[in-house]
Amino acid sequence: MKKIVCKNYDELSKCGADIVTAQIKAKPDSVLGLATGSTPIGLYKYLREMPLDFSNISAYNLDEYYPIEKANDQSYAYFMNDNLFQYITVKSKDIPNGEAPDAEAECRRYDKAIEQAGGIDLQVLGLGVNGHIGFNEPAKALSVGTHAVDLTESTIEANARFFANKEAVPRRALTLGLGGIMKAKKILVLASGKNKADVVKKMFSGEVTTDVPASLLQLHGDVTVIVDEEANGEA
Ligand code: GLP
Secondary structure (H helix, E strand, O other), X not given: OEXXXXXXXXXXXXXXXXXXXXXXXXXXXOEEEEOOOOOOHHHHHHHHHOOOOOOOOEEEEOEEEXXXXXXXXXXXXXXXXXXXXOOXXXXXXXXXXOOOOOHXXXXXXXXXXXXXXXXXXXXXXXXXXXXXXXXXXXXXXXXXXXXXEEOOHHHHHHHHHHOOOHXXXXXXXXXXXXXXXXXXXXXXXXXXXXXXXXXXXXXXXXXXXXXXXXXXXHHXXXXXXXXXXXXXXXX
């Protein structure tokens, strides 16, 4: 895994946007795997300002709360529109459907859709403070395909800041599994702030454990991790 250390969040965002831009220039019909959370907001801001042709890009998001209405301003569908898709026109965009009546059927549909698109070329990832990627929470065993997951108490607490209160955070989510993430040809991880320093360290520890799902990325052949000095444990 390659690590790029940036001074601060703004530099990290710009650096991430440059990597996504290079991918789109090299392959204008790229399939992008996109992430939510506060970390990639700056990257999306830079990306939507780039003079780029997104019209052949297919975008698949990592995860979504379940159940949640798309119109809810805390849904990831809403987030993606708010931060990126209202500004750019892509060929197609898809996200696990938080309104689907049958979660299992929705997960199978999603895996099939990604496969039919030719697989993800570049997957953008953030990191949960507990080491989760997407909503793959620390557990004894991790799932390969897209699946429904019960959120851990620590994730509900970490994400409560976006909702009116902790009780309003959905208890479940649909997420790409570790197989879906690891099948991406390239992976770009972003981590900013002191509270990510511990998980960044574990990611580079040389040990792989399902207790820290992000540590499994060490098994992938093409991962770039962009951190700011705080997430690198320097500040
Ligand atoms: C959520 C998302 C993750 C994201 C994580 C970190 O739980 N499901 O995909 O990486 O939050 O969020 P933040 O970037 O706000 O720290």
